[in-house]
Amino acid sequence: MNASPPRYRQLADLLRADISSGKLKPGDQLPTEMEICASHSVSRYTAREALRLLSEDRLIERRRGAGTVVADTPAPAFAQPIGDFDAILQYARDAIFALEDSGKADDEALAALGLTGDYIRFSGLRRVEDQPPLAVTTIYTIAAHAPHPAIVATLEESVSEWIEREHSVPVERVVQRMEAVALEAASAKKLGVKTGTPALRTIRRYRDASGRVILLSESLHPAGRFAYEMRLERKR
């Protein structure tokens, strides 16, 4: 005999059915937590757990003070178990960026990355204590919003977070690109490996609402020191 699923899951399934049946369309308000408590005779905890499930599946979006609405993007077959945007910043928080050099970005390098305009370059190493460096990283920030090098050198957060906070320029979109390359001499030397060693090249472009590239980071992770892992769960 199967035990019946917990109430918050049954409740989530009811709400989910309202969404997938079209009774609730993208943008529509869901009942508030208190309304759900009353209408289904459950405590707020149970209602919140149900809403959390839908939220993890990206079916709804919740905003304090504003309420809960059906998300625009309809349900994919697979859902991301955790918040994608914050997760991408995880690496920036865990591995410190040891600044080695900075200055105005030269036009040739910018052109190779598809950037035009004035950018400031910050070069350094990603590392964790007592370990060989994980990567050489170069960050280009739009000159108008660039922090002072002394600030970057002591930053606890990522540079993109600093810019968002200090200049109130929200990052709307991040595109990350990964490919294999051979390390050129300069990067290889900094990493303590031979020229030509394979490396995972990761480029992230952070754009604001107008599509302008606020920040671009390029990291070169030598073979064996870094692997990028992502996990996908099938949603129920």
Add this chain to the structure above:
Amino acid sequence: MNASPPRYRQLADLLRADISSGKLKPGDQLPTEMEICASHSVSRYTAREALRLLSEDRLIERRRGAGTVVADTPAPAFAQPIGDFDAILQYARDAIFALEDSGKADDEALAALGLTGDYIRFSGLRRVEDQPPLAVTTIYTIAAHAPHPAIVATLEESVSEWIEREHSVPVERVVQRMEAVALEAASAKKLGVKTGTPALRTIRRYRDASGRVILLSESLHPAGRFAYEMRLERKR
């Protein structure tokens, strides 16, 4: 002024530090919820929210009655648990899998990939018309569910989709891992590049509900022919 983060987040960060510093190693027991409540003077809700964060990051595993342990997957400090399922499948749809060889998988190869049991191996090339091959790909499928080679050779969908459909074995979880490697002679030859050429190595493990690996695919994309791109939008 920055508001301080909620207590459950601070608590999660403390526990996270114990794990990434090595004070708690994979397999070690974490304090129980009640111990955390007592030692940090928080309610059980707060302790549980903290543990939930770590659990979502796959840093710990919790079992009713047994307790909480640090997850085996070591130092995922730099393995980012994020993903976009469409992005993963995009590649399988665009590039056909040209089967070249198949047979029983040998134990040595399986062991290197962390697999045990009977698997069938399918080896081939990923390509698009009139282009040099994008990758050498090897697929291992659990023997009990393996399709006949003749079926694989003409498959329009991915092998994992075939297995799901034919055997009603739903894939519950996919983990994809990417890193840089140097190509060994055999793969380099098939791709028409020199031995030692850098390549992006992509391994995907498809698991069913019980955690068993139904299918594993390994692809080697030589430098310059393939880039993996993912796009993240800010919510809220």
Add this chain to the structure above:
DNA sequence: TAGTGGTCTAGACCACATG
């Protein structure tokens, strides 16, 4: 059987969004 994590209730205060 004792102790764990999973579920659930009934309260409370707060930050924030909207009118």
Add this chain to the structure above:
DNA sequence: ATGTGGTCTAGACCACTAG
């Protein structure tokens, strides 16, 4: 000013694991 979701407390019972 009102109401929302976010955080937090202090209880409770249950299903399950392990000694």
